[in-house]
Amino acid sequence: MSISQTAEYALRAVIRLAQQSDEAQTTQQLAEATLVPQSYLPKVLQPLARAGIVVAQRGSHGGYKLQADPAMLSVLDVVNCVDPVRKQDKCIGYDTVPEHRCGLHQLLDEVAAATQKRYRETTIQSLIEADDHVPPLCPAAKATVQTNDSDAATPTLR
Incomplete structure (x- = not known):
């Protein structure tokens, strides 16, 4: 990312x-x-x-x-x-709630969240x-x- x-x-x-x-x-x-x-x-x-x-x-x-x-x-x-930094809230082309995203979009969201966490912790x-x-x-x-x-x-x- x-x-x-x-x-x-x-x-x-x-x-x-x-x-x-x-x-x-x-x-x-x-x-x-x-x-x-x-x-x-x-x-x-x-x-x-x-x-x-x-x-x-x-x-x-x-x-x-x-x-x-x-x-x-x-x-x-x-x-x-x-x-x-943007999070992937739903699968592209589908109206889904975050809990029902495909594996790819869950992974992308997890990577974005980890990146945000690291950026937040670094001054x-x-x-x-x-x-x-x-x-x-x-x-x-x-x-x-x-x-x-x-x-x-x-x-x-x-």
């Missing part, structure tokens, strides 16, 4: 804001640190602001700050804000403080230009 790209972007932004809680982050700073397209960040940040998870500050030192307490903010809170703070020496965000990719005889001007990400 995976989340949408928008939900992942929202999590990346929230984690970064939690890491930089002392100062507001511009969309450019967030985009560079999280590898989220700068033009897409407003779509990600607006529902988070409406929910009170982040706050936008105007002015010369403006940008976005995390308003919610990262120790109380769950991954599920962030995901549900932008793209909720943003716990991701930042994880003691497994793995950073909570992937390092920024660096573009390098690789040339070859057939196409000398093609940049390649490494």
